[in-house]
Amino acid sequence: MKRATALAAVMVALSLCGCAGGADSSGALGGDQGRPGQASADPQTGERLTIRKSQLRENAIELLTKEATGSDWAAVRANAIEALAAAPSRLRPVMPLALDDPNLGVRSVALMAMGKLRMCDMADFAQDLLEDRSPFVRASAVYALHRCDRDQTPEPLAAMLFGSEDPKVRAHAAFLLGELGDRSAAPMLRQAAAARAPQRARDIEARLMQLQIAEALTKLGDSSQLHTIQASLFVSRPEELEATALAVQILGELRARASENDIRNLIAYRDESNRPMPPEIRLSAALALAKLGRTEAVGVGRELMRHDDAQVRALAAMVLGEAGLEEDLVALERLLEDENGLVRVSAAGGILNSLGSSFRD
Numbered sequence: 354m355k356r357a358t359a360l361a362a363v364m365v366a367l368s369l370c371g372c373a374g375g376a377d378s379s380g381a382l383g384g385d386q387g388r389p390g391q392a393s394a395d396p397q398t399g400e401r402l403t404i405r406k407s408q409l410r411e412n413a414i415e416l417l418t419k420e421a422t423g424s425d426w427a428a429v430r431a432n433a434i435e436a437l438a439a440a441p442s443r444l445r446p447v448m449p450l451a452l453d454d455p456n457l458g459v460r461s462v463a464l465m466a467m468g469k470l471r472m473c474d475m476a477d478f479a480q481d482l483l484e485d486r487s488p489f490v491r492a493s494a495v496y497a498l499h500r501c502d503r504d505q506t507p508e509p510l511a512a513m514l515f516g517s518e519d520p521k522v523r524a525h526a527a528f529l530l531g532e533l534g535d536r537s538a539a540p541m542l543r544q545a546a547a548a549r550a551p552q553r554a555r556d557i558e559a560r561l562m563q564l565q566i567a568e569a570l571t572k573l574g575d576s577s578q579l580h581t582i583q584a585s586l587f588v589s590r591p592e593e594l595e596a597t598a599l600a601v602q603i604l605g606e607l608r609a610r611a612s613e614n615d616i617r618n619l620i621a622y623r624d625e626s627n628r629p630m631p632p633e634i635r636l637s638a639a640l641a642l643a644k645l646g647r648t649e650a651v652g653v654g655r656e657l658m659r660h661d662d663a664q665v666r667a668l669a670a671m672v673l674g675e676a677g678l679e680e681d682l683v684a685l686e687r688l689l690e691d692e693n694g695l696v697r698v699s700a701a702g703g704i705l706n707s708l709g710s711s712f713r714d
Contacts, residue, residue: 409686410708413701414443416689420698421447427456429694434459436702438466439709445472452478457487464490468497469532476501488513488522496529507533511541518551520558524565531569539575542566546578560585560596568603579609586615588630598637605641616641620650632657636668643675651676658684666691667699674703682707 421433434451437444451463482494498505513526530538546566550559567578585600604612619638622630639650654672673681688700
């Protein structure tokens with residue numbers, strides 16, 4: 354849920370409010386406004402608000418822990434684990450179960466969280482998963498062990514990048530090479546960008562793979578393929594929308610300010626019948642702008658928090674969480690009670706994201 358990166362390929366295996374005026378004063382947080390870390394002029398009011406925020410954070414963590422360990426839906430478990438990375442000490446007890454999850458996506462997400470947070474006391478789990486039946490899991494295990502300095506070379510990722518017949522596996526390998534941050538991988542990624550896609554790859558699969566390779570190169574300081582990402586913002590056919598959604602998310606992750614106006618245009622766009630872009634595209638653009646520190650598009654998230662589609666509501670919660678405006682915390686709190694597990698997890702993750710600067714694990 355958090356990103357449709359190469360890990361979206363894993364999530365494929367798993368399967369991703371009328372609050373325009375802001376929150377009212379009936380919720381647990383009352384009507385206080387401003388950034389989450391902003392102090393109140395009244396010390397007693399400020400103390401009460403801090404206590405309420407702390408309780409809200411605890412409620413979010415408890416929900417994520419429950420969903421990570423008890424949901425029947427693998428996508429919910431995976432997204433809960435990813436969101437719990439914002440509270441590492443609370444994620445740690447969940448990790449052994451997650452690393453042994455029957456679903457390959459959950460195992461892969463857990464390994465990536467382990468590597469990102471350097472939970473190296475769990476490296477033996479990752480060592481065992483080098484023999485996993487899934488190439489996604491094996492790739493994530495290589496990443497985790499390399500991050501933990503366990504004498505694990507990234508060579509298996511290179512083998513997947515060039516040798517796999519599955520473009521999603523190649524994309525995942527490229528993403529992980531970018532995450533490892535070793536600039537010596539850039540020539541290999543440039544070679545992969547120029548190589549032909551696997552023979553049986555669909556056009557959209559090949560394009561998504563190219564976007565992941567371009568992202569990885571940019572993370573390693575090579576902007577030679579950045580144009581590949583930027584070009585995907587310009588949609589000419591409906592079948593290109595999936596690539597557009599990924600491209601705008603990547604540009605947000607890269608904090609690509611040069612693309613800011615093009616991202617805004619995705620929100621403002623209307624076709625000849627005055628129809629806007631699909632909600633997922635508008636929300637992805639709003640999320641990217643929020644990552645760039647621009648909160649003017651937060652209204653898109655507020656507008657779509659009560660959408661009939663649960664995935665749209667979940668993405669709207671992510672937008673509000675990334676924007677981090679205090680007046681949206683009550684709306685996020687309400688979504689903790691949503692009927693859909695993905696929405697609940699997204700709201701909980703949004704709360705942790707919003708409160709991240711003022712509360713530490």
